[in-house]
Amino acid sequence: MINLIYSPQWFYGKDIFIDIISLIVLALISFFAFKYYKFNKEKKNHIYLCISFGLISLSFLFKIMTNFSLYSIERHTAIIGALAFTYNQIHYTNTLFLGGTLIYRLLTIVGLFSLYLLYYPKQRKSSILLLSYFILVTVYFTQFAFYPFHITAFLLLILLAWHCYQNYRVTKDRPALLIFSSFSIIALSQILAVFLMMTKTFYVVSEIVQLLGYSLLLSAFLMVLYYGTKKNKN
Amino acid sequence: MEPKRTRTDIIADMLQAIQNKRGNIKPTHLMYKANLSHAQLKSYLEELVEKELVEKTPNSNNNMYISITDKGHKFVQKWNEMKQFEKSFGL
Numbered sequence: 491m492i493n494l495i496y497s498p499q500w501f502y503g504k505d506i507f508i509d510i511i512s513l514i515v516l517a518l519i520s521f522f523a524f525k526y527y528k529f530n531k532e533k534k535n536h537i538y539l540c541i542s543f544g545l546i547s548l549s550f551l552f553k554i555m556t557n558f559s560l561y562s563i564e565r566h567t568a569i570i571g572a573l574a575f576t577y578n579q580i581h582y583t584n585t586l587f588l589g590g591t592l593i594y595r596l597l598t599i600v601g602l603f604s605l606y607l608l609y610y611p612k613q614r615k616s617s618i619l620l621l622s623y624f625i626l627v628t629v630y631f632t633q634f635a636f637y638p639f640h641i642t643a644f645l646l647l648i649l650l651a652w653h654c655y656q657n658y659r660v661t662k663d664r665p666a667l668l669i670f671s672s673f674s675i676i677a678l679s680q681i682l683a684v685f686l687m688m689t690k691t692f693y694v695v696s697e698i699v700q701l702l703g704y705s706l707l708l709s710a711f712l713m714v715l716y717y718g719t720k721k722n723k724n
Numbered sequence: 725m726e727p728k729r730t731r732t733d734i735i736a737d738m739l740q741a742i743q744n745k746r747g748n749i750k751p752t753h754l755m756y757k758a759n760l761s762h763a764q765l766k767s768y769l770e771e772l773v774e775k776e777l778v779e780k781t782p783n784s785n786n787n788m789y790i791s792i793t794d795k796g797h798k799f800v801q802k803w804n805e806m807k808q809f810e811k812s813f814g815l
Binding site: 522523526529530532533535536539608609653654656657661663665666669710713714715717718719 | 730732801802804805806807809810811812813814
C-alpha cells in the first residue's frame with residue numbers, strides 16, 4: 491500500500507496553514523496580473539502570468555483539501571479504534587489521496603510549465619509538444635512515486651529562477667532580486683521533499699522552506715506595489 | 725531594438741508628458757514629447773477627450789492648452805504600478 495500521509499503527526503494542520511499562505515500569495519499575484527491585463531489587453535503576458543499563478547494557486551487548494559480530509563479521517567480512526575478502519579474506508583482514503591494528489595501535482599506542473607513558456611517564449615512547437623508529453627508522463631508516474639513530481643518541479647523552478655536572475659541583472663530592481671530569491675528557495679523546498687523517503691522530517695523542513703519562499707514572494711510583491719505607488723508621488 | 729509601442733503605451737506617454745508639464749501642455753509640445761505625427765496626435769487627442777482623460781482649455785491669450793483630468797492622473801498611477809509589476813516579474 492502507498493504511504494498516504496507524508497507529514498509527521500505533530501505537524502498535522504501546520505502544513506495546511508503553510509499551504510494556505512502559499513495559496514493566498516499566488517492568488518494575489520494572479521489577481522493583480524488579471525487586473526493589469528484588463529487595464530492593457532494589448533499585452534498578453536499579464537494574462538499568461540495570471541493563468542500560471544492561478545493554476546499553481548488552485549493546485550494548493552487541492553493539496554489543502556486532500557490533506558485536510560486525510561488528517562480528519564486519521565484522527566477519526568484514532569478515536570474510534572483501529573478495528574473500525576474498514577476496507578471501505580481504506581478504499582475511500584486511497585481514492586481521495588490519489589485523486590487529490592494527482593490533481594494537485596498536475597496543476598502545479600502545468601502552472602510551472604506555462605510560466606516557463608512565458609519566460610522562455612522562443613520555443614519550437616515540436617519542443618513544446620515533446621515537453622508537454624514528458625510533463626504528462628511525469629504526472630502519471632507520480633501516482634506510484636512522489637519524487638518525479640518534486641524533481642520536475644525543482645527543474646522548472648530553477649529555470650524560472652534563472653530567468654528572474656537575468657532580469658535582475660538587467661533591471662537592478664530590488665523586488666526582482668527578491669522574486670529571484672523566492673523562486674530559488676521554493677525550488678530548494680522541492681528538492682528537499684525528495685528526501686522524504688528517508689525520513690518524514692524532510693517533509694517538515696521542505697514545508698518550512700516553502701513558507702520562507704512564499705513569504706519572500708509576498709514581500710517582493712508588496713514591494714512591487716509600494717515602488718509602483720512611490721513612482722507616482724515622485 | 726525597442727518593441728513597438730501599443731496604443732495604451734502611447735496614451736500613457738501622452739499623459740505622462742502632460743503631467744511632467746504640471747498638468748498643462750500645448751498641443752505642439754505634446755506632439756514632440758510623445759513622439760507623434762500630427763495625424764496621430766489628432767486621433768489620440770480625440771480619444772483622450774472622449775474618455776475624459778484630458779480636456780482642452782484655452783488660456784488667457786486664447787491659445788489652446790491640453791490639461792490632464794483626475795481620471796488621467798489615475799490612469800498614469802495605474803500605468804506606473806503596472807510597469808513596476810512588469811519590470812519586477814520580468815515580463
